Amino acid sequence: MADPWYIDNVHILLRLLLSVFLGGLVGLERERSNHAAGLRTHILVCMGSTLIIMLSIYGFSEFVHEVNIRIDPARLASAVITGVGFLGAGTILFTGKSITGLTTAASVWVIAAVGLSIGAGFYFASIAATFLILLTLVVFNKLEQRYIRGSKLHMVTIYAISAPGLLESISGLLEGEDITVKRAVVNERSNAAYGELQPPSTTMEISLNVLSKRAFDPLTLTSRIRKLEGISMVSID
Structure with missing residues (x-):
């Protein structure tokens, strides 16, 4: 042109x-x-x-x-x-x-x-x-x-019934998978109903920011966490 x-x-x-x-x-x-x-x-x-x-x-x-x-x-x-x-x-x-x-x-x-x-x-x-x-x-x-790429950050959310040693069991399991917990938030709620004579149960919502140095299978890790006593729900992002 x-x-x-x-x-x-x-x-x-x-x-x-x-x-x-x-x-x-x-x-x-x-x-x-x-x-x-x-x-x-x-x-x-x-x-x-x-x-x-x-x-x-x-x-x-x-x-x-x-x-x-x-x-x-x-x-x-x-x-x-x-x-x-x-x-x-x-x-x-x-x-x-x-x-x-x-x-x-x-x-x-x-x-x-x-x-x-x-x-x-x-x-x-x-x-x-x-x-x-x-x-x-x-x-x-x-x-x-x-x-x-080095370590990767994940969010793990766990719902469970409060039990002695639960947090230690979760921590040990993650450590065995070479996963480091960077931040943890634990919320406890009582499930006692009005007028109930039985001792109230306490549920826990555990939110963990974890750092993984290697790739892992979320389904396998979820299955292992679910086997712990009192765990009702696990979410991994």
Whole structure:
């Protein structure tokens, strides 16, 4: 295209389709991993960024030669990056034991940058960046889980009838699994009914933040805890 301020309909469609394809590749990986921002979110963010930057560059081309008007193609691009930051923040969750969604928020932010690159005509950079994003999300994630990532924090919630030595038994079981208790909260409640002659029973709600140095099977650990006397319910997150 000889005129830098002009784009034909074929190139507009090409850039929009490319943004759908590249955004879909990243979104598909997030969708398969069951994250908040998945296939459709990444496609819409990437395509929207492409459309906005094309509007910024070519949408006001008829005013380029006006004396009192200065065209800044990067102005809307900076607004996109800022706006997508708020969208990405919506995928970040604090679960009480850890913060999740940071990687997905980063993928939404960087796919917006890919969309801007497509709209500006940087095809090679857009395609190369997309495959590097997928490399980071898929390959590096497996390497991190296998070789780099250290201890992992879990939340264990136990409901039980109060019994002597119960906490010591739970602590010993977790220690045998190489699991360290970082924080413990114990709430006791009396189940005595009005007018009941029998001694009241006391139930306990035990909330534990534990640190595991190695992967474990939640079902196996739950089964072992349930075998302790007085345990009625176990939840592991």
